[in-house]
Every structure is written in structure tokens, then in C-alpha cells.
Amino acid sequence: MRYPGRVVKVGETDARIVKALKTALNKALVLRGSEAIVLEPDNPAFGPQMKQAVKLFQARHLDEQGQPLKTDGEVGSLTWAALFGPADVPQHVQPHDPLLVTVLAVAGSQADAGVREQPRNSNRGPEVDDYLRRAGMQPGVAWCCAFTYWCFDEASRQTGQANPMFKTAGCLHHWQNAPGQGARRLLARDAVADPGRVQPGAIFIMDFGGGLGHTGLVERIEGGYIHTIEGNTDASQGREGGGVYRLQRKLASINKGFIDYA
Template structure:
């Protein structure tokens, strides 16, 4: 059964989905009568929530990381129950521009761009990102990296760059729709990862006006492969280079910006 594109939790009204989940939970949790759920009972009640939490405690996602023990079946838990092939997956961007943006970003990752010297927000390529975004060198540069990738892609395709010219992650979020983009909020994306596509820009809000951003390269249910600047393997917002990372979609606490309607 395919993931239905929304989080399944207590009060779920679709009896077919509830039955499928109960049958699967009964199979994977063993034959202990105390753990068995009645598949003919269409209710997603407290006992079913308890069994989902038990499953989550005993299993991991496709990247080998613990599942969140919340008793709700989102895309990561669904994939762990029914298999990775039952959740949305995409490695193809929507349109030539976003496809080229991802290619440009991947090229920068392949160059192993790093700050010079370390922890300086400087370096030949880092300075170029910031200059292209129209801001002084030495600033945080994750958003400038994204803008540079869009700008290089637009030049290669001889089209206008639709992205807001900014080095501010949250400024980009606020102004993106005025540049023809569509915004997908966190709750929408977590419930239905099929909305998220390669080439989209993710935005994280760290509070106090601080944020982080990068590009989606691939989507596999609730897991994203991203390419980001000003980060590192610890996924910090003040890391020293361009890195390809794997993130849970739930980590993206602001949302996604989609420019797929531009530059096709």
C-alpha cells in the first residue's frame, strides 16, 4: 500500500488504511496476544498508538536513524513498515532551470569548496558567492551560495534568474512569492513529501533572525539529499564548506521555496 500523503494518527477515518496498518503491525511485532490489534476494528485508538510507538522504538528509518516515537505514522514510519518503494521518491527537478541549478550545486560540492582560512566565511569561491548576492565578504554565505547556483544556471540557459537577490535566508522566505515562487510550509511537506521536489530551496529558522538554507537534490519519502553551503557534516549553519547531506524532512522547520514555474 502506498503512503496516503498525510500523517495517520488517532482518529483516522479511513478504515482501509487503519486495517492495513494493524495487519502490518501484528506481523512485525510478533505473536504476543497482548500486542495484537483487531484489524476488523476501524478505530485508530490509544492501543494502536501504543503499538505504533513500540514499532518506532524498535526500528529505524532508511538512513539508519531512530524513528520519532510519537505514535503517528508519517512517511518515515510508513516506509519502515511497508518498504521504501511505498513512499514518494524523486531525483528529477521540475523544469530545465531547477535541473541546472542542482547540477551547478553538485559541481560545487565536487570541487570540495571550503573556507580559507577555516572558520572565516572567506575564501576565493566563498567571496564569489557573497559578491554575486551583492553583500560584503565575511558574512554567512549559505543563501549567497544558493543565489550563485541559480544565477549560474540562468546564465547557462540564457534566461532571467528568478530568485530573490539576497544573502538572508528568512528575507528570501518573506520575498520569494513576490518573485513568482511558491512556498510550501513545514506541515504540508511533512504530511506529504511528494510536494517536495529536487531544485527546491529549503529554509530553516533558528530564531533571532538567523536561518539556514540549501538546495534539495533528491527526495525519498521523509528523507532529503541536500547540497548546502556554509555547513559541514554536523549540519551546522556556520560550517566551513559546501556539503552534500541527508536530512529528515522534519528538520526543515520553515519550509520550501519552489521556482519551478520560472525558467522552463
């Protein structure tokens, strides 16, 4: 059964969804004796007992990447995939917008080339300096957003069109000003509820407080996970890493939202 595009929790009113979940939970848990939780599929209520069953399932199962599920008694995309299989949650692998296809190709070329800061931990290097200058900044500062701008600018030059991205090297500055460029913003909570709304080529924004943030490009979406191409990071997924990397992040780890220039 396909993921309905929202988190399913206590109070759900769609009897068809509740019945499918109860049937799947009964099959997955198979408990007996005093521990038994037997749900009635024909009862359309998502109540406390069903929440308890969901929490038990989450405690005993991993997501498709082998990571623990959040034990909250709510059925989001990761729990749905664990119950019904990853094919029943959103999978997006290719942008529909030709410019964004080129943006991801440009970004991927930098990841494949293994761009790194020179020297380490300096926010400098031939490519890094170019990213920053293109975004209107002097070399030597955090450059994740400048990398994203450079990818859009290179793609726009290659395709002979104007760069639609707001020119900035600041992640949160970008978030504030992107709508003025015609971009659409998707709040983090709405993306978690419905991963199908996140498209390849979108830009994720993370907010760490105090004006600090991190950003990168979404290469593809697999249910509750996004695969990204990012600058100024590393395998630790930090915001002050030393290169351009392809990474995988839980969708729920993106706490600000997404910007879409499609």
C-alpha cells in the same frame, strides 16, 4: 501500500488505511502473553490500542537510514517506510523544470570541487567571495543563501533566461520575499505530512531565531529524508561550516519550509 500523503493517527477515517496498518502491525509485533497487542483489522477505528501498538513498533524499529523512529504513535512517512518498505513512500530524484536541473548541476559542481573557506572559519575565499558579491554583499559574512543565489544566477546565465530567485544573502529575507518573485512556499508541517510535495530543486529554509537561519538546495527526496547541496556548512550540518557539501537531513529537521521556483 502507498503512503497516503498525510500523517495517520488517532481518529483516522479511511478504513482501508487502518486495516492495512493493523495487518502490518500484527505481523511485525507478533507478541504473546501479557504483552500481546492484537489488533482487529476489520475494526476501522484508529484508537488508543492501535496508538499503543504503533508506539511499540516505533520503539523496536529503526528507519531506513538506521536511525530511531520518533515514538509518538503516529504513522508518518518514516514509520510507514519501516512498516511497508521504502518503495511505498515518495521518491523524487530529478526536477521537472529544466532550469532547476541546471541549478543542481551547478551546485553539484561546487560540491564536487570541494569549495572551502580560505582561511578556515573566515567566510572568505575566492569562490565564497564571488558568491557573496553576486548576491550584493561584501565578503566576510555568512554565505549559505548567497551560494544558493549564485547557483540560480549561474544556471540562468547558462540557459539564457532571467534569474527567478529573489536577490538576497539572507535566508529569512528570502522566505519573506520569494512569493513576490512568483515562487511557491511549502510550510514545514505540510512537507512532513506529505514528502511528495517537496521536489528536487526546491530551497529549504531553517529558522534558528534572532534573525538567524540556514538554507540550501534539495537534490533529491527519499521518503522522510532529503539529500541536499549546501554552502557555509560541514559534516556536522551546522550553519557556520566552512564549505559546500552534499548532506542528508531528516525532512522533519527543516523547521521553516521550502521555496519552489519551478
